[in-house]
Amino acid sequence: MTLLEVRNLTKTFGALMANSEVSFDVERGSIVGLIGPNGAGKTTLFNCVAGLYKPTSGTVTLDGEDITGLPSWKIARLGVARTFQVVRPLKEMTVFENILVGAHMRHRETAKAAEIATRCMELCFLSSYRDHLSGGLTIGNKKRLEVARALATEPKLILLDEAVAGLTSTEVKEMVEVIRRMKDEGITVLMVEHIMEAIMPIADKLVVLNSGVKICEDAPRAVVQNPEVIRAYFGEKYSRRLRTEGKEDDHGCDA
């Protein structure tokens, strides 16, 4: 069953067409990767889905409900959470307090919010940093904190914008594990990612954008062989590496 349906979504900034007639579905419980070169329109698409931008035209449907153009707080309430490409936790707050902010979106009662925050903290491997100020965390922990705070809003759909970018290979593996755990919890994931080694083993489907246009939508294994995607994004050499290294049992993320 479809959870998110994007139809003919167009977003322009003056003369620039950042998204052009983009359509795709995200099935409930799946992990979908959104990939493509810098400037392809990935973050813009996220912003249109999450209500930070109003689409110029087209529709966004969540769980059968038209959410096109709703303000971001309403879309968050309806079950869409997102993380940002540039992490921005509240530096003067502890890890736990940051996650609690997310949990308070749905729960005024402190005990219930704390219970949810604790669960999300555990799920994101942050329990040992509970009372640390978030400003002093490593980038890997900061990125997982962003995810934990988003999860604490109890979303149906989570949008991850380059959650793995800039991480060490160990941190990449931790994040991939967190994403797997989210899926096990029944949360649907739409993720923008450049690190193919992180996304290939977990994505059910990839959607490829180039210059605002969807050029491919397929299983990861098919996408890495798609001539247009190779031309626009991977290049021959990287594509060959992905095809030969991307075995089913290979979760190597040392990009």
Ligand SMILES: Nc1ncnc2c1ncn2[C@@H]1O[C@H](COP(=O)(O)OP(=O)(O)O)[C@@H](O)[C@H]1O
């Ligand atoms: N708020 C904005 N105002 C004007 N142009 C924007 C804005 N946001 C993004 N763009 C432009 O839209 C295009 C797509 O950007 P973006 O969605 O950030 O790409 P990606 O995330 O795939 O790298 C780029 O050319 C970018 O400069």
Ligand SMILES: [Mg+2]
């Ligand atoms: Mg981006």
